[in-house]
Amino acid sequence: MQSNSILPGSPEDWIRYARADLALARVPLPQGGLYELLCFHAKQAAEKGLKAVLVCYSVEFPKTHILERLVDLLPVEVARTPELYQVARLSIYATVSRYPGEIESVDEGEYREAVRLAEAVVAWAESIITVPSNP
16 A cells, blocks of 8 residues: 555546546557557556546555456445456556567457457446546
8 A cells, every 4th residue: 555645646637547548549550550559558548447436435556557456445335347357357468568578469359358348447437436528
């Protein structure tokens, strides 16, 4: 846990950053691009969506990229969606997918699934903290 009780940013700030990462994840694969790097942004969007909800509920969280750990920190009164139980598989895109030789290449189907999960988590977070979709 953090050493002080001040949580970084507001829930709305976290959602804004989650939306920005989601926008990058949705960019069509450019010539010479890698799905792995687009999946990184999908994972980041999901992470920031989870952190938005944690901040909304004043739950301190460690500096981590492990999504399952963040889901485990959610208060019991927070409704969980099926995607929250699946989102942990995006954690691999936090680090190892950004460097050669760490994992097998990501194909288009895996990429689409990563974006689908990230979109669902960001929408879930937005519904909890009730921020407008286009602030």
